[in-house]
Structure formats: C-alpha cells, structure tokens
Amino acid sequence: MLVGFVDTLLNRKESLLQALGQHLEISFWALLISVLIAVPLAIWVRKYKKIAAFFLQITGILQTIPSLALLGLLIPFVGIGKVPAVIALVVYALLPIFQNTYVGLTEIDPSVEEAADAMGMSLPRKLFRVELPIAMPVIISGIRTSMVMIIGTATLAALIGAGGLGSFILLGIDRNNTDLILIGAISAALLAIITSFLIDFLQKMAGKHALILLSCLAILVGGTSGYHAITQLNEKVVIAGKLGAEPEILINMYRDLIHVQDPRMSVELQPNFGKTSFLFNALKSNQINIYPEFTGTVLETLTHSKTTPSNPWQIYQLAKQQLATDNQMTYLKPMKYNNTYGIAVRTQFAKRYHLKTIGDLQSIQGKLKAGMSLEFMDRPDGLKAIKRQYHVNFPVKGMEPELRYRAIHEGKVNVIDCYSTDSELRQYHLTVLKDDKRVFPTYQGAPLMKTSFAKRHPGVVHALNRLADHITEKQIQQMNYEVNIKKKSPASVAHHYLNQHHMLKGAPK
Known part of the structure; x- marks a missing residue:
C-alpha cells in the first residue's frame, strides 16, 4: 500500500504542486479579507454591547449554513471558480476572528485603560500602543482557528471549479482510489499545521518584522494571482x-x-x-x-x-x-x-430472481434496497421516470457515484443506477437490466x-x-x-x- 501511495504521489507531483498553489491562494485571500472585515468591526463595536451581540449572532448564524448550500446560493450571483469559494470561506472565518478580537479588547484590565488615559493618550494611540498589543494573543488565536477552518473547508472549492487539494479527494472518491484521497487529505492537514506554526512565529516576531513578512506574502500571492489573470488575457x-x-x-x-x-x-x-x-x-x-x-x-x-x-x-x-x-x-x-443510464444488479442476484428487464423488479419490490446518485434521483429522466413508467417503488439512499458501486459489492444495497459505459460494471460483475420501455433517452x-x-x-x-x-x-x-x-x-x-x-x-x- 505504501509503495502504491508513493508511486501515485510521484506521478502526480506536478498536479499536487498546482493544487497546493491554488489552495494557498484561495485560503490566503479568504483569511486576509476576513481579518480586514472582522478586526475593524470588533474594534468599532467594542463600546456598544447590543450592537456587538447582534454581530456575534449574525456571524454565528452564517457559520451554520452548510458549505455546499452556500456555494450553491452564490453561483447564480458570482458564477463559479475562485470568487464564490473565497466569499464562502470568508463567511465561515468571520466568527472566530470577530469574537476573539471583541473578547480580547473588552477584557483588558480597566486600570490599564485608566493609566493610558491619565498619560493623555489619544484614542488611536491608545488602541495601537496599549489595547491591541494586550489583546493580540487572543486575536491571533481566533485567526489561527479561522485559518485551520479555511484550509479544511477550501477542499470543497474543487466542486465549483476553483481547484485546490479537494480535487485529489474528489478524484479519489470518483475512481475509488484511496491513494488520491490520502494525498489530498494529508496535504490539507499538513498545510493547516504549517500555517498554524507560521502564525505562531509571526506572533513572536517584532511588530515591524511581522508586518514586513506579511507584506511580502501578500505581494507574492497577489503577484501570482495577477500573473495568472494577465496570462489568461492571451487567448x-x-x-x-x-x-x-x-x-x-x-x-x-x-x-x-x-x-x-x-x-x-x-x-x-x-x-x-x-x-x-x-x-x-x-x-x-x-x-x-x-x-x-x-x-x-x-x-x-x-x-x-x-x-x-x-x-x-x-x-x-x-x-x-x-x-x-x-x-x-x-x-x-x-x-x-x-452513454445512457441503466439499472444494475449483481449477476448472481439477477439469476436468483430471474431478472432480465427493469420491469422484472416489480415482482420483488419488497426485497430491493437501492443506492443511487443524487443527480439520477432528481432528474426527470432518472429515478422519477423509472417509478412512473415501470410502477416500481423501493427505498433509495443517495450517495456519490463511486460509492454506490462499493455499496452493491459489499451487499449494503442490491440495486444501483449506472452509466452503460462504466468500467465498474465489468469490475464488480454486474448485470444491466434491459430498459424495455425505453425510458432512458439517448x-x-x-x-x-x-x-x-x-x-x-x-x-x-x-x-x-x-x-x-x-x-x-x-x-x-x-x-x-x-x-x-x-x-x-x-x-x-x-x-x-x-x-x-x-x-x-x-x-x-
């Protein structure tokens, strides 16, 4: 298994580097935008408890929206690709940064505030010289939490054409390739660990040096994004x-x-x-x-x-x-x-119950447990058409396309949808039942x-x-x-x- 993993890693090293770059780009911009929104907002509302409670509730509600649903809601407005991915990640990252910044600033010892006022400090000077340095460990903790969350959630960006390490995970699931899944998952985990250490390192640096390093990172990522945008102008x-x-x-x-x-x-x-x-x-x-x-x-x-x-x-x-x-x-x-749709069963199952056509399923409806892709279940020419034309009814579990093949192989289901050209039909010795009523179009x-x-x-x-x-x-x-x-x-x-x-x-x- 280890040898296969290493071989896959070496064969995919170029794709991995590309996906890693995409993942970093999306994550960096999402974190930067989140910080630029959440930190100033927390600074502004720290004196107004009711307004702060309102924003805490709003950011908390935003974080409960399922990520796939949020991506789906964004697509009609901003299309697909990196833009909706970054917006979705910003939505999820706001709560930890806003909450920690607010808590860090409001829990400063009042005597420290009084001492700063007694010294005649202006509000901006007190903020940058006293309040933010004291609250910084708590703020950094929120940023670290958001960064880890962003890197993990960014794997879903691959679903909307934004690339990233999630492309390895999706491809691995689709092809039943554990090595690809592990490459994507391990890379994302290592990236989260490394960025967490980097944030700790920045926290320990002098403020001026940390700012210089962050500026260099921003220039590097921004320059890379700009270069890709310019090169895409050439048709x-x-x-x-x-x-x-x-x-x-x-x-x-x-x-x-x-x-x-x-x-x-x-x-x-x-x-x-x-x-x-x-x-x-x-x-x-x-x-x-x-x-x-x-x-x-x-x-x-x-x-x-x-x-x-x-x-x-x-x-x-x-x-x-x-x-x-x-x-x-x-x-x-x-x-x-x-490459039309089909209804497949294990060949032994078909022989046992003399199944040759989809209509034959009607006589054994009580014995059927189906696993089908969500797309097939929703399409008018899919499961809906089968039930309508063949008058069959059986329990169905929705699952990813490749997982339904594993499910029927392991006996968890006994009926699945398929494409007539799927290699898994040959791999798992499945029989495609004849669509004698020609429900499936060409x-x-x-x-x-x-x-x-x-x-x-x-x-x-x-x-x-x-x-x-x-x-x-x-x-x-x-x-x-x-x-x-x-x-x-x-x-x-x-x-x-x-x-x-x-x-x-x-x-x-």
Missing part, C-alpha cells in the same frame, strides 16, 4: 470535463486533436471540473471554452425540452438547435457510443462551445469533428477500465486510441 483554449475517467479521456483526445491541427495552439485542460450545471455556467461566462456534453443531458437538464425524439440523430439535431437558439452555442457532431457525447468561439477557431471545430461517429460503447468501457482499474493515465489511454485509429499524424508525443 488559449480551455477544455474542461466532468468528474470521472471518461470525461478526462475525452478532453485529452480533444487536446491531442487540436495539437494535430495546430501545434502552436495553447491548450489548457481542467479535468474533474464539476457537475453539469457548473460546466455549463462556466462555458456561458467564458471561464472555459469547450467541454464534452451528452445529447440527453442537453434536452433534459440544459434546455428542458418538452419533447424528446426517439431517434438518436433527431435527439442530436433538436439539442443542437435549442442550444444555438437559446444560448448561442455550437454543438459539434456526436460520437458513436450511447446520450451521445459531443464537444460543446460558444458559437462566437467556434467562428474564431474553425480549425478547432474541424479537429474535434474528426471524433464524430467514432468510439463504440465497448471501446470507451475498455478505456474507462484501463484508467480506473489498471491505473493508466487518461492522457496515455486517449493518445493510444487516437494513434490506433490513425488520428495522430504529426501529433506531439
């Missing part, structure tokens, strides 16, 4: 993918095909970017340029089409038309395979981009259209198996497929 193709091996394989194919078309084109990949809504919003706000989307998802989730044709080509044409009309987006030609993947981008980059469009009508279900399932089970890199698996099908002439090795 490059940013390709993102949803969570999982399959989207990462596809976006690596996109990059290779674009480099074949134009080796000088700058391409940045952002794998495991998040859920469908995050990617679609990122595309609309120009945070990304391309991502692979599925025809059924377009009609059911993005355009909320009232009618869904039964013919796969008609589904694609309707999705393409609605995206162009409603969102000014271009939907390129789809690949061959259909899901063919294709590159999605803004029409304005497509017009500026006809070469990119031409390159990505080379995947049209390629890749069968068997081929993509095998590629997923190689990444998830054999632990091959998505880049190498994607490169091998394109090379095998003669699409990489002139591509960089």
Whole structure:
C-alpha cells in the first residue's frame, strides 16, 4: 500500500504542486479579507454591547449554513471558480476572528485603560500602543482557528471549479482510489499545521518584522494571482470535463486533436471540473471554452425540452438547435457510443430472481434496497421516470457515484443506477437490466462551445469533428477500465486510441 501511495504521489507531483498553489491562494485571500472585515468591526463595536451581540449572532448564524448550500446560493450571483469559494470561506472565518478580537479588547484590565488615559493618550494611540498589543494573543488565536477552518473547508472549492487539494479527494472518491484521497487529505492537514506554526512565529516576531513578512506574502500571492489573470488575457483554449475517467479521456483526445491541427495552439485542460450545471455556467461566462456534453443531458437538464425524439440523430439535431437558439452555442457532431443510464444488479442476484428487464423488479419490490446518485434521483429522466413508467417503488439512499458501486459489492444495497459505459460494471460483475420501455433517452457525447468561439477557431471545430461517429460503447468501457482499474493515465489511454485509429499524424508525443 505504501509503495502504491508513493508511486501515485510521484506521478502526480506536478498536479499536487498546482493544487497546493491554488489552495494557498484561495485560503490566503479568504483569511486576509476576513481579518480586514472582522478586526475593524470588533474594534468599532467594542463600546456598544447590543450592537456587538447582534454581530456575534449574525456571524454565528452564517457559520451554520452548510458549505455546499452556500456555494450553491452564490453561483447564480458570482458564477463559479475562485470568487464564490473565497466569499464562502470568508463567511465561515468571520466568527472566530470577530469574537476573539471583541473578547480580547473588552477584557483588558480597566486600570490599564485608566493609566493610558491619565498619560493623555489619544484614542488611536491608545488602541495601537496599549489595547491591541494586550489583546493580540487572543486575536491571533481566533485567526489561527479561522485559518485551520479555511484550509479544511477550501477542499470543497474543487466542486465549483476553483481547484485546490479537494480535487485529489474528489478524484479519489470518483475512481475509488484511496491513494488520491490520502494525498489530498494529508496535504490539507499538513498545510493547516504549517500555517498554524507560521502564525505562531509571526506572533513572536517584532511588530515591524511581522508586518514586513506579511507584506511580502501578500505581494507574492497577489503577484501570482495577477500573473495568472494577465496570462489568461492571451487567448488559449480551455477544455474542461466532468468528474470521472471518461470525461478526462475525452478532453485529452480533444487536446491531442487540436495539437494535430495546430501545434502552436495553447491548450489548457481542467479535468474533474464539476457537475453539469457548473460546466455549463462556466462555458456561458467564458471561464472555459469547450467541454464534452451528452445529447440527453442537453434536452433534459440544459434546455428542458418538452419533447424528446426517439431517434438518436433527431435527439442530436433538436439539442443542437435549442442550444444555438437559446444560448448561442455550437454543438459539434456526436460520437458513436450511447452513454445512457441503466439499472444494475449483481449477476448472481439477477439469476436468483430471474431478472432480465427493469420491469422484472416489480415482482420483488419488497426485497430491493437501492443506492443511487443524487443527480439520477432528481432528474426527470432518472429515478422519477423509472417509478412512473415501470410502477416500481423501493427505498433509495443517495450517495456519490463511486460509492454506490462499493455499496452493491459489499451487499449494503442490491440495486444501483449506472452509466452503460462504466468500467465498474465489468469490475464488480454486474448485470444491466434491459430498459424495455425505453425510458432512458439517448446520450451521445459531443464537444460543446460558444458559437462566437467556434467562428474564431474553425480549425478547432474541424479537429474535434474528426471524433464524430467514432468510439463504440465497448471501446470507451475498455478505456474507462484501463484508467480506473489498471491505473493508466487518461492522457496515455486517449493518445493510444487516437494513434490506433490513425488520428495522430504529426501529433506531439
């Protein structure tokens, strides 16, 4: 186990450094903004107990808001990425800093205050020469608490495309890779410990020296953020993918095909970017340029089409038309395979109860315990459609996609939802029940981009259209198996497929 962990760490060292930098950047700005808000506010209200009690209650209430709910509430207003992540972290960090600053200032010995007044000190001079130095240990304790909280909570930033160490944890959960989960968790814990020691070190330094060091840190982080912002002004193709091996394989194919078309084109990949809504919003706000989307998802989730044709080509044409009309987006030609939903059971379970179709579940409803992804449970073409069309009803637990496979393997559930191309179907010897009523629409993947981008980059469009009508279900399932089970890199698996099908002439090795 240790050898595998070390190998994964060495193979992912570049990604780890990038994630660490993102995590530090988000955490630093969140802490700095929190201090700039909470400390002056506590100084101002220290003489007004009722106002102070009000702000203590407000900051306490803000901290009870579930982090995922807060991120979801922020997305419609500020989009996705680092901005909502920093705002959410600031909200959580305010209480410890405000509370400790207020307590530290209000519990100063009155005789000390009287002595400062007797010496004729002005209010600002008394604050900076007497009150703040005395209260500083308590204030620093609050800052330390907030910093540790920020670093831990910042792992959720990966859910909204802000990067950070949480990307390792999410990827590990998605791929059932304990090493990736440990790398993300241990790195976040070590970062919290190191920053806690750094805050202690700053507290022991002379005020002038501590200020100089903090200024240098601010310049360093600010300069890094500014550099990234400036470099992003130079147009490059940013390709993102949803969570999982399959989207990462596809976006690596996109990059290779674009480099074949134009080796000088700058391409940045952002794998495991998040859920469908995050990617679609990122595309609309120009945070990304391309991502692979599925025809059924377009009609059911993005355009909320009232009618869904039964013919796969008609589904694609309707999705393409609605995206162009409603969102000014271009939907390129789809690949061959259909990554639709499915209902899976263990093969032994299917044999025992003679299960071949989803409708067969009706006769054993009392024996069913299901584990399904939250997205499938909520989608109109998911669990709701199954219950409506097949007249089956059984208890369902919501869980992360990869966890439901572990649950059925360990016997905690006996029915799960799946994608028809999942490698875990082969890994855990599962049988996909036939959708004889054709409840699940066709899901063919294709590159999605803004029409304005497509017009500026006809070469990119031409390159990505080379995947049209390629890749069968068997081929993509095998590629997923190689990444998830054999632990091959998505880049190498994607490169091998394109090379095998003669699409990489002139591509960089």
